[in-house]
Amino acid sequence: MISDLTSPDAGTAPGEGPAPNRSRFGYAAVALLLAGIVLGAAIGLLVPRFRTPGTDSVEAGFLRDMSTHHAQAVEMAMIAHAGSDTPGIVTLAADIATTQQAQIGYMQSWLRDWGLDPTGRDQPMAWMPDAAGSVVNGLMPGMATPEQLASLRKATGRDLDVQFLTLMRAHHLGGIHMAQEAEKLSDNKDVDWLAGSMVAAQQGEIQLIDDLLEQVRAS
Template identity: 40%
Template sequence: MDAAGAPHPAPDRRGRALVAVVALVAVVAATLVAFSLGRLTATVDAPPSGTSAEAGFARDMQVHHDQGVEMAFIVRDRTDDEAVRLLAYDIARTQSQQSGQMYGWLAEWGLPQAGSEPPMTWMAEGGHEHGGTPASPGGALMPGMATPAELEELRNASGIDAERLFLELMIAHHRGALEMAEAYLDIGDRPTVTAFARAVVTSQLAEIALMEDMLAERG
C-alpha cells in the first residue's frame, strides 16, 4: 500500500519479470568481468588517445551511470514498494560497478578522467545527433539525463507518485544510455569496450521493458 493508502498492483507477474531481469543483468555483469580478466592476460593493445571514441564513451557513460545510481538511491528512500526498491538496488549496484570499470579503463590507458573536449563530442564521429539536458557548464548535451529540477521533484515525491516519476525518468535515462552504447558500436572497434557496449544494450533493453510494464500498472 502506498503513502496515500492506495493498494499496489498484485506482485506475482511483476515479481517474476523483475527476478528474470535481475538474473539477466547478473549474467551480463559476470560476462563483462570474465571478458575483462581475459583481456588482462592477453597482449595489451596500444592505449587509445584522449580524444578517441573509447575515452569519450568511458568518461561520458560514467557521468550517465552515476546519475542513474543517484536516482536509484533517491527512490529507494521514497517508496516502500518492494519491486521498485529491488529494481533500484539492482540499478545502483550494476551501474556503480560499471562506472568503476570505466574509471579503471581510463587509468589503465594513462588518460585523465576528465577530457579536454566537451562531453558527447566523440559521438559526432559517427554522425550521431544527440539530445538531452545540459551536462556541463558549457552546455554540452547528454542524452536521457534528468534535469536538476526533475531530481528535486523526485526527492520531494513519495509513494506511488515517486515510483511513477522514477520509472519515467529511468526509462528515458536508459534510452539515453542505449543511444550512447549504440553510437560507440557504430564507430568503435576496441574489443573490451565493444563487449561492454553490447552488454549495456542487452541489459538496459530488458530493464526498459520491465519498467514500462511497471509504469503501466501504476496508471
C-alpha cells in the same frame, strides 16, 4: 580484462662475422640486420601505444561520458530504493544502482590503465559523429534536469514511483543510444563488450519499467 601486450623479442646479437675482408654486400647485410633489430625493438615499444585508446578516441570519450551518465542513474535509483514502498521498484532500483556503479568502476579503471584523465576536457558527446543537438543544457541524452531531480527527491508514494520510472525510462533510452554508437564505432573488444552488455541490460529493464508503470498507474 584487458590483456597486456608484450614487446617482441629484440633478437640476439649476431654471431662472429666473416674474415676482415668482407665485401660491401656483407657490410650492408650486417647493417640491415642491426637496423631490423633496432626497428623491431622500437615497434615493440610503440605497438601498445598504437593499440591503447588515446585521449581523443571514441573509447575514452564514451567511457568518460557514460560514467557521468551512469552516476545520475545511480543517484536516482538510490532515491527510489530509499523512498519507494513498491517491492518491484525497490528491487529494480537496487539492481540499477549496483550494476551501473560496477560499470563505472570498469570504465574508470580502464581509463586509468590507459594513462588517461578520467574526465577529460572535451565537450559531452564529442566522440560521437553527428551528435550536435543531442546535448541540451549540458545534459547528455536521457539525463534528468536539475529541476526533475529536485522534484524526485521531494516526491513520496505513488508520485515518487511514477517520477522515478518515467525518468529512468528516458535515461535508459539515452544510454542505449550512446552504447549502441560506441559499439559501432569502437575498435576495442572490452569497450564493445561493455557497451553491448549495457544495451542488453537496459533494454530488458525498459520492459520491466513499462510493466511497473502500468501497475502503479492502475493502483
